[in-house]
Amino acid sequence: MTPTITAFENSPDRGRGFARDMPVRWAFEEVGQPYDVRLVSLKAMKEPAHLALQPFGQIPTYEENGLCLFETGAIVLHIAQTHEGLLPIDAAGRARAIGWMFAAVSTMEPPIVERESAGYLERGESWHDQRLPLMEERIRTRLLQLSARLGDAEWLDGGFSAGDLMMVTVLRRLEGSKLLDAFQNLADYIARGTARPAYRRAFAAQRAVFEAISGR
Numbered sequence: 050m051t052p053t054i055t056a057f058e059n060s061p062d063r064g065r066g067f068a069r070d071m072p073v074r075w076a077f078e079e080v081g082q083p084y085d086v087r088l089v090s091l092k093a094m095k096e097p098a099h100l101a102l103q104p105f106g107q108i109p110t111y112e113e114n115g116l117c118l119f120e121t122g123a124i125v126l127h128i129a130q131t132h133e134g135l136l137p138i139d140a141a142g143r144a145r146a147i148g149w150m151f152a153a154v155s156t157m158e159p160p161i162v163e164r165e166s167a168g169y170l171e172r173g174e175s176w177h178d179q180r181l182p183l184m185e186e187r188i189r190t191r192l193l194q195l196s197a198r199l200g201d202a203e204w205l206d207g208g209f210s211a212g213d214l215m216m217v218t219v220l221r222r223l224e225g226s227k228l229l230d231a232f233q234n235l236a237d238y239i240a241r242g243t244a245r246p247a248y249r250r251a252f253a254a255q256r257a258v259f260e261a262i263s264g265r
């Protein structure tokens with residue numbers, strides 16, 4: 050059975066690939082698994098039918114043969130565990146790649162998303178400008194540490210894995226900010242990830258949704 054995922058009917062990012070259906074699409078493309086997409090409106094995401102799939106009223110979700118999953122990392126991990134190509138065969142390498150997936154979502158993503166959310170939720174507050182340097186410093190600390198670990202390697206641990214897929218996805222959220230300027234190896238790492246044919250196909254697919262809705 051072809052898995053079905055959910056994505057925004059009208060993504061607030063206007064097709065720039067920041068919505069979290071993007072890493073799931075990317076994972077499917079990497080392993081060559083066809084998938085269906087059900088588009089949901091912001092309103093429908095908060096209604097019982099969607100809440101039964103995703104208790105927090107968000108996308109993405111994953112459904113296949115009675116299995117319902119939510120949380121991007123869990124969905125990508127499931128795809129990686131049930132197909133070849135996104136996790137090493139050896140148990141130790143596999144465990145390390147999964148560790149990098151967790152590092153992406155639980156160590157790198159929180160300060161990055163905090164700054165991003167503050168940008169659209171708190172911009173009008175008198176204290177926003179004071180808080181911004183603190184938030185950026187937290188991100189810089191993590192970038193410095195990640196950059197030191199990556200060094201001049203191509204990927205985080207040997208060959209490209211689901212760990213890199215999740216990490217590149219998270220780091221991409223900083224595109225357009227100056228935060229990556231001091232970390233050329235991370236900028237190159239993102240460029241390597243987003244140049245992958247599977248990434249390009251996933252990006253084009255989510256972009257097509259925006260173009261269809263905006264008539265472009």
Ligand SMILES: N[C@@H](CCC(=O)N[C@@H](CS)C(=O)NCC(=O)O)C(=O)O
Pocket residue numbers: 067068069070094106107108109119120121122
């Ligand atoms: N930790 C969740 C976060 C999901 C999430 O934040 N989804 C966003 C789209 S990228 C969303 O649905 N936002 C709408 C909302 O929260 O109302 C995951 O990784 O799946």
